[in-house]
Amino acid sequence: MGVAMLHAGFISFSSCIPSFSSGGLSRRCTRFSFTKLHRPLAMSSLSNDPIREWILSEGKANEITRISPVGGGCINLASRYDTDAGSFFVKTNRSIEPSMFEGEALGLNAMYETRTVRVPKPFKVGPLPTGGSYIIMEFIEFGASRSNRSVLGRKLAEMHKTGKSENGFGFHVDNTIGSTPQINTWTSDWVEFYAEHRLGYQLKLARQQYGDSTIYERGLRLAKNIRPLFEGVAIEPCLLHGDLWSGNITSDRNGEPVILDPACYYGHCEAEFGMSWCAGFGGSFYNAYFEVMPKQPGFEKRRELYLLYHYLNHYNLFGSGYRSSAMSIIDDYLLMLKA
Template sequence: MGHVALFLSPSSVASLLHGRRSTRSSAKKHRRICSSSVMATVSEDPIREWILTKGKASKIFRISSIGGGCINYANCYDTDVGSFFVKTNREIGPSMFEGEALGLSAMYDTKSIRVPLPFKVGSLPPSGSFIIMEFIEFDRSRGDQSVLGRKLAEMHKAGKSDKGFGFHVDNTIGSTPQINTWKDDWIEFFAEHRLGYQLKLARRQWNDPIILELGERLIKNMHLLFKGAVLEPCLLHGDLWMGNISSDKDGNPVILDPACYYGHNEAEFGMSWCAGFGGSFYKSYFEVMPKQPGFQKRKNLYMLYHYLNHYNLFGRAYRSSALSIIEDYLRMMRVSTV
């Protein structure tokens, strides 16, 4: 098929529906491509084509590498109308970046916390994909924790769905598929599309029937943890850890690289074990989104999803943490672990 090219505006997220950070080796290949693409004709380079047409630039002064983690490769394109942030992946098609762009646009539309505005998603010849978005110059700090907590709560409060729990498309959490098929019931959604999916991956990938069996016992009984809780679908970033939190030059918090969906707001804290949220963060958050009965009991349940994902992505070092959470819950619920 030809290039997949989508213009992403904050007010027309639905238009996307019509329409992994790369490996080291593909990153080296991309450096060679980028160095030569400055001299290439517009038609040979869809990134350059968009910047010089829809992006309204007349000159690209330089293309500089700014890293991109372990799945995608990232560049800054400096032009006469400002800078553009571009992520590319030479192995994965546009669907991953389409999911990211939909999430960024949905968060942007809440007019709460700052996120990079996505402009364009497309495919790269002969394979791969790209996303062009707003370039934000980050400050060295991660900003004020209390402001972050308040802004995040404002996003959760503003970002609502009348379709239930899920998202417009499936996306990825890291490089793991994240299933977002709509459901009316949060506990059913979290059981099937979050914990259940990760447990089955662990069974297939690591030949780990024990964690699957015990995890399924937890799933059958986890409704006990939600007594008295109000379960409304809120727009979640979905992968909020330290590496995805920053601040702009004015000190405003910025969140990026989302795995968005509409879920119970407390699920946003599932990566708190590597997010560095402090007391001032939670204090300001709960002033906007009041704490619900049973919050402390559910915290580890939401962490479990991410521990299982890390187990499936990075190996057995995370198995003990995931299994410990499962066994602790089963003991608390007086469910046999034997």
């Protein structure tokens, strides 16, 4: 059976208010390559079915017994491959080059190597012979109940504490947040990184896509004046999942938390809570997290600054329903900072 006949499921996308219609932002990705800092996930040669070929060779399977769709989202097609050597999870996308999946694989691998919170181990990324690309990873059987939020908080803090970078803030490749390009150029200063590569980039997209000069000008004014919010804070580059909302959090059959679909980079640990408006963390999560990673001075004053990046991204992806939330945060900070 050819690849084109195998994939009929979907994988999740980072919107927690699905009633908004999709915006017209096109998918743009820079061609990425794996760095020597990570064990490479080899690119496959083109064949009639590179997915089947890998599973029956490097995947150590003798037989694929079943292929079934996995439902749940809107960007990629997803399937479960059952074999005599276990199950594999496969995502494909007919409209992107392997760069997007390469970024995801590097992020998953970086989190996997911390041996803290559970993530699916990535195995293979490659191009499809008829266009598009695929990623093969570990299949994790999900449990019926939600993960314990206090356990998630502790394990996430352990990941932040373990996953460090000697290169500063950023990541080894650019990747995507949803389908929006996420720029991860290494930067020694966190405030500069967040102002330019997070807020600044999203504000430019809003101006390009909607001609929104108001949010662009006010947002840039804020981005240039956020440094006082970080006074007295020692910021280390921590490995972040980057897109942690309820749709990317689940549990395995033993009830242990599992996190999926990352947009990884090394950043200020508090930036991990930028999607908290639809993550359902709660007091038990934060209490457990701060037992491992103590709360930093001014945490409450910075919380909405980190929400802003994701509100801007949702504005760019899904339209004006998110503009007012982003604008409100910008105006409140401009007033607070007297900028």
